[in-house]
Amino acid sequence: MILLLGASGYIGQALERALRARQWDFTPLSRRQLDYTRFDCLRDILRKTKPTFVINAAGYTGRPNVDACETARAETLLGNTLLPHTIAHACLAAGIPWGHVSSGCIYTGAKISENGTLRIERDLTRPDLRSRCVEQPSSIQGYSEGDEPNFTFRRPPCSFYSGTKALAEEAVTSIGQCYLWRVRIPFDEFDHPRNYLTKLLRYPKAYDNVNSISHRGEVADACLALWERRAPFGAYNLTNPGFITTRQVVGLVQAILKPKRSFDFWANDEEFYREAAKTPRSNCVLDVAKALAAGARLRPVHEALQDALRNWRPQGLSNLPPSA
Amino acid sequence: MILLLGASGYIGQALERALRARQWDFTPLSRRQLDYTRFDCLRDILRKTKPTFVINAAGYTGRPNVDACETARAETLLGNTLLPHTIAHACLAAGIPWGHVSSGCIYTGAKISENGTLRIERDLTRPDLRSRCVEQPSSIQGYSEGDEPNFTFRRPPCSFYSGTKALAEEAVTSIGQCYLWRVRIPFDEFDHPRNYLTKLLRYPKAYDNVNSISHRGEVADACLALWERRAPFGAYNLTNPGFITTRQVVGLVQAILKPKRSFDFWANDEEFYREAAKTPRSNCVLDVAKALAAGARLRPVHEALQDALRNWRPQGLSNLPPSA
Numbered sequence: 001m002i003l004l005l006g007a008s009g010y011i012g013q014a015l016e017r018a019l020r021a022r023q024w025d026f027t028p029l030s031r032r033q034l035d036y037t038r039f040d041c042l043r044d045i046l047r048k049t050k051p052t053f054v055i056n057a058a059g060y061t062g063r064p065n066v067d068a069c070e071t072a073r074a075e076t077l078l079g080n081t082l083l084p085h086t087i088a089h090a091c092l093a094a095g096i097p098w099g100h101v102s103s104g105c106i107y108t109g110a111k112i113s114e115n116g117t118l119r120i121e122r123d124l125t126r127p128d129l130r131s132r133c134v135e136q137p138s139s140i141q142g143y144s145e146g147d148e149p150n151f152t153f154r155r156p157p158c159s160f161y162s163g164t165k166a167l168a169e170e171a172v173t174s175i176g177q178c179y180l181w182r183v184r185i186p187f188d189e190f191d192h193p194r195n196y197l198t199k200l201l202r203y204p205k206a207y208d209n210v211n212s213i214s215h216r217g218e219v220a221d222a223c224l225a226l227w228e229r230r231a232p233f234g235a236y237n238l239t240n241p242g243f244i245t246t247r248q249v250v251g252l253v254q255a256i257l258k259p260k261r262s263f264d265f266w267a268n269d270e271e272f273y274r275e276a277a278k279t280p281r282s283n284c285v286l287d288v289a290k291a292l293a294a295g296a297r298l299r300p301v302h303e304a305l306q307d308a309l310r311n312w313r314p315q316g317l318s319n320l321p322p323s324a
Numbered sequence: 325m326i327l328l329l330g331a332s333g334y335i336g337q338a339l340e341r342a343l344r345a346r347q348w349d350f351t352p353l354s355r356r357q358l359d360y361t362r363f364d365c366l367r368d369i370l371r372k373t374k375p376t377f378v379i380n381a382a383g384y385t386g387r388p389n390v391d392a393c394e395t396a397r398a399e400t401l402l403g404n405t406l407l408p409h410t411i412a413h414a415c416l417a418a419g420i421p422w423g424h425v426s427s428g429c430i431y432t433g434a435k436i437s438e439n440g441t442l443r444i445e446r447d448l449t450r451p452d453l454r455s456r457c458v459e460q461p462s463s464i465q466g467y468s469e470g471d472e473p474n475f476t477f478r479r480p481p482c483s484f485y486s487g488t489k490a491l492a493e494e495a496v497t498s499i500g501q502c503y504l505w506r507v508r509i510p511f512d513e514f515d516h517p518r519n520y521l522t523k524l525l526r527y528p529k530a531y532d533n534v535n536s537i538s539h540r541g542e543v544a545d546a547c548l549a550l551w552e553r554r555a556p557f558g559a560y561n562l563t564n565p566g567f568i569t570t571r572q573v574v575g576l577v578q579a580i581l582k583p584k585r586s587f588d589f590w591a592n593d594e595e596f597y598r599e600a601a602k603t604p605r606s607n608c609v610l611d612v613a614k615a616l617a618a619g620a621r622l623r624p625v626h627e628a629l630q631d632a633l634r635n636w637r638p639q640g641l642s643n644l645p646p647s648a
Contacts, residue, residue: 074494085409153401
């Protein structure tokens with residue numbers, strides 16, 4: 001049996017769906033049923049139910065967005081750092097391997113090849129770099145799991161959210177047997193306040209940037225595939241291969257969904273952070289070669305995006321079946 | 325046997341001295357000997373050595389002062405929140421009670437009686453309130469353990485240091501059997517960079533405020549007394565009864581040590597935070613009735629301060645014997 005924590009969350013729902021699709025024996029556990037943030041409660045349920053694997057999809061992302069984490073510091077730390085810390089200890093005590101839904105937002109920028117060398121660029125919003133990402137995509141390399149996260153409390157500036165997610169990775173790495181599944185900017189065909197495409201459709205203005213992003217259903221499948229194949233424990237970047245600019249996403253939205261509205265963009269970082277955002281945003285490109293080599297199936301980002309938009313289900317039809 | 329973590333720290337040294345004075349069997353454990361920040365390492369040593377009690381005096385206070393915690397966020401969280409979280413889990417798993425050196429700096433201000441009612445005042449730096457503390461001390465009440473900490477991530481503004489100490493209390497409370505020993509602004513007769521009196525003697529200017537403060541040797545004794553008497557687990561404010569203004573401390577320093585220098589004070593909060601400090605400081609009054617009732621012996625603050633100054637040992641003579 002697989003124990004699924006955080007099944008009601010946005011990624012948790014997709015994991016539950018993927019578990020059902022595989023017809024794996026699993027138990028979603030909500031905090032209403034049992035306060036699994038407590039070491040003693042979690043340890044006892046692990047002893048009693050003896051799962052073969054634990055999945056943690058719970059976390060604190062902030063409502064309506066990551067800016068909320070700047071002020072809700074206790075909740076952000078409890079949800080994103082102390083909870084995985086507790087799970088690591090309880091799983092180690094019970095000898096149970098587990099997987100943690102981490103975030104790729106612990107990186108910023110990309111690696112850029114220039115004159116035969118590779119340099120790290122933290123900020124891809126400069127117009128020349130954005131153009132380059134579109135015109136010479138092969139000169140852009142994503143961060144791989146061996147690269148030290150650079151949008152963290154140790155490598156500021158970072159958002160408080162990203163700091164807590166990176167610290168969790170640091171705190172649980174090498175404690176027991178753990179996957180760190182790094183998801184970024186999830187999207188799929190189901191209209192939902194957490195869906196990147198829904199956000200783009202609803203934001204008054206968009207922020208043009210360059211990102212690797214994650215098809216929600218594919219990353220859920222990838223998480224299970226890594227465990228099914230008994231891939232080595234450790235961190236895995238789980239985004240769709242490649243990267244995309246916000247303008248490219250908006251272009252696809254316009255071409256496929258043909259919304260009546262027009263799309264404006266913030267003129268620059270100054271305007272964006274003055275008018276729309278409080279805390280720095282992670283915009284980054286990730287390399288997913290490790291996950292692909294380990295058996296994760298992730299379609300190229302443009303293909304996954306087009307597919308989600310072609311099958312777009314506006315809100316009202318979007319609800320997944322409720323959790324068991 | 326009592327296991328002492330963090331014996332090399334400022335409070336840890338005093339705890340070691342108090343343990344020696346009582347001739348209790350104890351083992352100081354340093355991180356060089358064993359990485360006790362790791363749940364598995366700590367669990368294994370607890371199983372192997374079977375201590376009757378664990379004391380955690382390790383933490384991250386920032387060098388040269390608490391402002392350093394604002395930028396060293398990972399270290400501050402690891403030392404002040406994740407470490408006690410780990411110890412709570414390992415001690416629970418091993419069934420061992422423990423004590424944690426927490427901080428009274430999770431409060432700000434005091435309770436002030438006015439017209440027959442008691443109101444909470446977060447900021448005691450206003451000149452009228454400082455005067456009142458001197459002239460009508462009986463109208464000032466300290467926070468007791470039942471009062472919710474109000475200088476925390478949940479009750480901002482707070483310093484990052486205080487936020488991490490308060491979050492630790494929240495994270496370990498009700499996990500196993502744990503004392504939370506709240507120490508504040510430690511001092512004693514031994515000249516030392518962490519000693520409040522040393523700091524006052526070295527600061528170019530002082531910041532006049534109102535505080536409950538802790539004689540280092542007395543709080544170490546109080547920690548052991550609570551355990552020796554098997555006082556109920558939970559939080560205990562461990563400061564010397566009463567409170568004192570910085571001007572009063574400087575007055576005692578001048579009267580007893582007769583230093584050649586003169587003492588200036590920052591004109592107000594604006595000047596202090598503009599010139600000398602980055603992050604808000606906790607200045608607060610604590611009520612120690614609970615600890616006294618449980619058997620802790622803490623002299624009135626003016627008496628403890630005068631005694632420390634009368635026995636003042638300037639640097640050079642100040643080093644305690646090294647740890648065993």
